[in-house]
Amino acid sequence: MNYKEHKQILLTLYITILMMTVTIFTFGQTTINPDTVCANATGEQYFVTNTPTSTYNWTITGGGILQTGQTTNAITVDWGGVMGLWVNAVEVIESNAAGCPGAPILLDVFVLALSGNGIGPFCPGDPTTTLVGNPIGGTWSGTGVVSNAFQPTSAGIGNYVLTYSLAGCNTTINVVVNGGPITGPIQHF
Amino acid sequence: MKRLLLILCLFFSLTVSSQCVSNQSVWLNPVGPYVVGQVVTVNYTLGTFTQLNLNWIIAFQINLGAGWTNLQPLITPSNPGGSVGFWMWDTQNTFPSGLNFGPGWRFINTGTANWGTGSIGPFVMRFRVTVAPTCTPNSLSISMNVIGDCLTGGWNNGTCCTDPAYNIYNGVVQIPPIITTNINHY
Numbered sequence: 001m002n003y004k005e006h007k008q009i010l011l012t013l014y015i016t017i018l019m020m021t022v023t024i025f026t027f028g029q030t031t032i033n034p035d036t037v038c039a040n041a042t043g044e045q046y047f048v049t050n051t052p053t054s055t056y057n058w059t060i061t062g063g064g065i066l067q068t069g070q071t072t073n074a075i076t077v078d079w080g081g082v083m084g085l086w087v088n089a090v091e092v093i094e095s096n097a098a099g100c101p102g103a104p105i106l107l108d109v110f111v112l113a114l115s116g117n118g119i120g121p122f123c124p125g126d127p128t129t130t131l132v133g134n135p136i137g138g139t140w141s142g143t144g145v146v147s148n149a150f151q152p153t154s155a156g157i158g159n160y161v162l163t164y165s166l167a168g169c170n171t172t173i174n175v176v177v178n179g180g181p182i183t184g185p186i187q188h189f
Numbered sequence: 190m191k192r193l194l195l196i197l198c199l200f201f202s203l204t205v206s207s208q209c210v211s212n213q214s215v216w217l218n219p220v221g222p223y224v225v226g227q228v229v230t231v232n233y234t235l236g237t238f239t240q241l242n243l244n245w246i247i248a249f250q251i252n253l254g255a256g257w258t259n260l261q262p263l264i265t266p267s268n269p270g271g272s273v274g275f276w277m278w279d280t281q282n283t284f285p286s287g288l289n290f291g292p293g294w295r296f297i298n299t300g301t302a303n304w305g306t307g308s309i310g311p312f313v314m315r316f317r318v319t320v321a322p323t324c325t326p327n328s329l330s331i332s333m334n335v336i337g338d339c340l341t342g343g344w345n346n347g348t349c350c351t352d353p354a355y356n357i358y359n360g361v362v363q364i365p366p367i368i369t370t371n372i373n374h375y
Contacts, residue, residue, distance in 0.1 A: 035372075035374050044374065044375075045374070046374050046375075047372070048373065049370040092372060096365070098225050098322055099322075100324035100364065101324070102366075102367030102368070102369050103369070105369045105370075107371075107372040
């Protein structure tokens with residue numbers, strides 16, 4: 001197995017985890033580790049069960065910035081744009097009324113940044129072009145998109161925004177299908 | 190003959206072990222274990238103080254583990270049939286023998302300085318202690334030393350009393366575990 005294949009397997013593994021996360025998102029809160037967030041996501045809410053007499057000290061790393069809620073059981077975080085798995089990116093230490101700290105509770109965070117290949121401009125009769133998203137494993141949608149490929153013919157002339165989605169994150173690309181020249185009838189001088 | 194042997198046995202028993210203290214009892218309210226901030230009342234009674242070599246009782250020293258704070262006297266020891274004087278609450282005192290005392294009660298003999306009281310008891314006293322704020326299970330031991338005036342240098346007539354400290358309570362501060370749930374993401 002060469003380096004490229006190894007990297008591909010790791011990426012597939014991450015995608016599987018991301019999909020599991022998305023499934024849990026669908027049914028409510030998640031405690032799965034690692035957590036997944038979209039690059040540059042804002043206002044992401046994290047919490048632990050509240051003990052009214054306790055205080056909570058949160059620490060955020062991995063490009064995130066704690067926005068609200070320090071010392072309480074619930075916070076909001078704005079995440080950065082650097083993709084990767086950030087180990088122990090969210091940490092909380094609960095202290096009881098006597099000021100005694102408990103054990104740190106940790107959560108790894110995978111920051112997911114999506115990108116798509118630029119394609120076009122097209123002419124109406126151009127052949128179907130495969131859409132490529134990174135990381136792989138996501139889904140393309142939009143006018144003229146069929147099976148993760150763009151069909152200029154079915155889209156027709158116009159400007160389109162195509163969306164690539166993976167694990168609850170989205171990114172878009174713009175695609176143009178230009179009209180052909182309008183040629184008049186052949187005339188005989 | 191039996192009677193003589195019994196008296197001799199009693200004499201050697203007292204002489205060899207030098208025990209002056211007997212019939213001690215105690216109750217605590219509430220009973221342990223204890224958590225931070227809890228206030229505990231200790232009622233201690235010394236039934237009899239045997240005046241070995243005419244040692245007279247002169248002090249009750251309270252020994253507290255590191256987990257306690259705010260020791261307060263509530264009921265001063267009684268002095269039934271004792272010498273002229275009074276029991277004084279003191280946090281620290283160095284007796285003529287150099288014995289470092291405190292905290293507890295010590296008898297001030299207003300007739301003869303540095304003598305204890307001629308009372309043999311019973312002595313009843315009460316004090317209150319509080320569990321100090323802490324994050325570690327500090328010791329909450331409580332014991333009582335009964336001290337005769339032979340040890341303090343007020344009287345010298347042979348062997349002094351060598352009674353061990355009376356154990357009142359053994360335990361540590363109960364620290365409730367802090368259980369934090371996993372971090373959830375909405």
